[in-house]
Amino acid sequence: MMELVCPAGTPAALRAAVEAGAHSVYCGFSDETNARNFPGLNFSTEELTEAVAGAHKRGAKVLVALNTFPRAGGEKLWHQRLADAEAAGADAVILADVGLLDYAATHHPRLRRHLSVQAAAANPDAINFYAETFDVKRVVLPRVLTVQEIAEINKEIDAETEVFVFGGLCVMAEGRCSLSSYATGKSPNMNGVCSPASHVAYAEEGNELAARLGGFTINRTPKDRPAPYPTLCKGCFTSENQTGHVFEDPVSLDARHLIPALAKAGVTALKIEGRQRSRAYVAEVVRTFRAAVEAVEEGRPMPEGALARLAEGQAGTAGAYAKTWR
Amino acid sequence: MADHAPSIPRLPRLVGAAMRPLPLMPVSIALSALSRRIAKRHASMFRRLGEHGNKRFALDPTDLPMVFLMDLRGGKVRLSAHRTAPPSDARIAGPMAGFLGMMHGAYDGDALFFSRDLVVEGDTSAVVALRNAIDDAELDLTEELAEMAGPMRGFLRAAIAQAEKQSGVVLHRVDTLAGGWT
Numbered sequence A: 001m002m003e004l005v006c007p008a009g010t011p012a013a014l015r016a017a018v019e020a021g022a023h024s025v026y027c028g029f030s031d032e033t034n035a036r037n038f039p040g041l042n043f044s045t046e047e048l049t050e051a052v053a054g055a056h057k058r059g060a061k062v063l064v065a066l067n068t069f070p071r072a073g074g075e076k077l078w079h080q081r082l083a084d085a086e087a088a089g090a091d092a093v094i095l096a097d098v099g100l101l102d103y104a105a106t107h108h109p110r111l112r113r114h115l116s117v118q119a120a121a122a123n124p125d126a127i128n129f130y131a132e133t134f135d136v137k138r139v140v141l142p143r144v145l146t147v148q149e150i151a152e153i154n155k156e157i158d159a160e161t162e163v164f165v166f167g168g169l170c171v172m173a174e175g176r177c178s179l180s181s182y183a184t185g186k187s188p189n190m191n192g193v194c195s196p197a198s199h200v201a202y203a204e205e206g207n208e209l210a211a212r213l214g215g216f217t218i219n220r221t222p223k224d225r226p227a228p229y230p231t232l233c234k235g236c237f238t239s240e241n242q243t244g245h246v247f248e249d250p251v252s253l254d255a256r257h258l259i260p261a262l263a264k265a266g267v268t269a270l271k272i273e274g275r276q277r278s279r280a281y282v283a284e285v286v287r288t289f290r291a292a293v294e295a296v297e298e299g300r301p302m303p304e305g306a307l308a309r310l311a312e313g314q315a316g317t318a319g320a321y322a323k324t325w326r
Numbered sequence B: 001m002a003d004h005a006p007s008i009p010r011l012p013r014l015v016g017a018a019m020r021p022l023p024l025m026p027v028s029i030a031l032s033a034l035s036r037r038i039a040k041r042h043a044s045m046f047r048r049l050g051e052h053g054n055k056r057f058a059l060d061p062t063d064l065p066m067v068f069l070m071d072l073r074g075g076k077v078r079l080s081a082h083r084t085a086p087p088s089d090a091r092i093a094g095p096m097a098g099f100l101g102m103m104h105g106a107y108d109g110d111a112l113f114f115s116r117d118l119v120v121e122g123d124t125s126a127v128v129a130l131r132n133a134i135d136d137a138e139l140d141l142t143e144e145l146a147e148m149a150g151p152m153r154g155f156l157r158a159a160i161a162q163a164e165k166q167s168g169v170v171l172h173r174v175d176t177l178a179g180g181w182t
Helices: A013-021 A045-057 A075-088 A098-107 A124-134 A147-155 A179-184 A256-264 A279-297 B013-021 B024-041 B043-052 B096-103 B109-112 B124-137 B142-147 B150-167
Strands: A004-005 A022-026 A061-066 A092-095 A113-115 A139-140 A160-168 A199-205 A208-213 A214-220 A238-239 A242-245 A253-254 A267-270 B056-061 B067-071 B080-083 B089-096 B121-124
Touching: A004 A013, A004 A160, A004 A279, A013 A022, A013 A045, A013 A279, A013 B124, A022 A045, A045 A061, A045 A075, A061 A075, A061 B142, A075 A098, A075 B109, A092 A098, A098 A113, A098 A124, A113 A124, A147 A160, A147 A256, A160 A256, A160 A279, A199 B124, A214 A238, A256 A279, A256 B013, A267 A279, B024 B043, B024 B080, B024 B142, B043 B124, B056 B124, B056 B150, B089 B096, B089 B124, B096 B109, B096 B124, B121 B124, B142 B150
Parallel strands: A004 A022, A004 A267, A022 A061, A061 A092, A092 A113, A113 A139, A139 A160, A160 A267, B056 B089
Antiparallel strands: A160 A253, A199 A208, A208 A214, A238 A242, B056 B067, B067 B080, B089 B121
16 A cells, blocks of 8 residues: 655644554654744654654654754754654654755664655656665655656656645745745745744735735735635735736645556655644545545545645645646 | 535524623633633643743634633733733634634634634734644543533533534534543
């Protein structure tokens, strides 16, 4: 059966994911070493240790994301977190930075290494470099590839591949996006926050919900429309009398119906986005996808399940897996 | 591909009408007793709030004639009832079913924001921290009230279950893990 890799922003969400059928759960520490460094989110070392023990008892794995890029002179925190993850009994760490990969391979050789989507390794040469140089066992592929391209990559690499199947989408430059920093001074790759909540303000103005990031109005959503996340890439801007989403529409990935094709393409694991979401989201999405991978494994038709109401934009897209560009 | 879910339930108008004449002071005293009990039993929730553990949150159920102020300043929890929104660091407004459903693990806060059921104003960072802290605490209002009710707990549980059935509002934790975790 394909491995279902599920998000957990809190110990409660991790428990919900495991109970709902996650094969693996990924999470992070409460600091800037991971790309979901949000207020009230993530794990202390004690919480992680307890969560790993509980997950292992139920046959689930725990993967720890250390997927931001250490600042020059500030590497110690990332190095400490690698040691903490290993001490907690984590099954693997998810890394993006070349320096951190090297440090992990040298100082924690028994700790399995996965390559984060933030490393943006999207071709066999790049993936083979990481696999050969740092003994990376699995690569999380960027959300820019078609299913056919993934199949071609899998033929030429000696590592497992993991792909996103549900949740929020980013612009197609993962690991290199600094959009948020132009409005807030902080970005996902350096600080673990895209559109930090401390820089976000909402206001009901007439019949519209105004969303401001760092003082810039980036969205005005009419009353009867779904509200998007306050990210610049999903912002709605007016230029030369035209109003629209310049970078990306606020929709979420839902590749459930592509699971059979992804299995055929040689993909090992399916990833669900959403460490910033509640345990209600985690439980419902994981249950739905667990039923889907079981159905694929047993050759049954894909079960139906409505998840769009949980998604940004309250609508789904197959993303780059089936490219239909505007 | 959009499949908008049915709107979350609203409390019956009768509930709002019945609450309108209630004096605020006894309501505030009862709410503070409940919140102190929850704070004591779920200390990790306040640790998770971090730097936001000294903020004031106005919780504005749009289907009730009251606004609740959760004041965490001074390391204590005080919950008070008001006729209109008092000064606060952040205001969260929406149907009471939304607040209770999030607390009990039935609804996702982001989804309620996308669907416009929930409105957030003020310190967004504090709201995000509060949402995450409450979500992790795995609270169960029915059980908290039942424990406070002493020998009447059985009756209270049955009454709350009936109210939940009639209203569609989630009044107990929906994801209770069988047999605990560790």
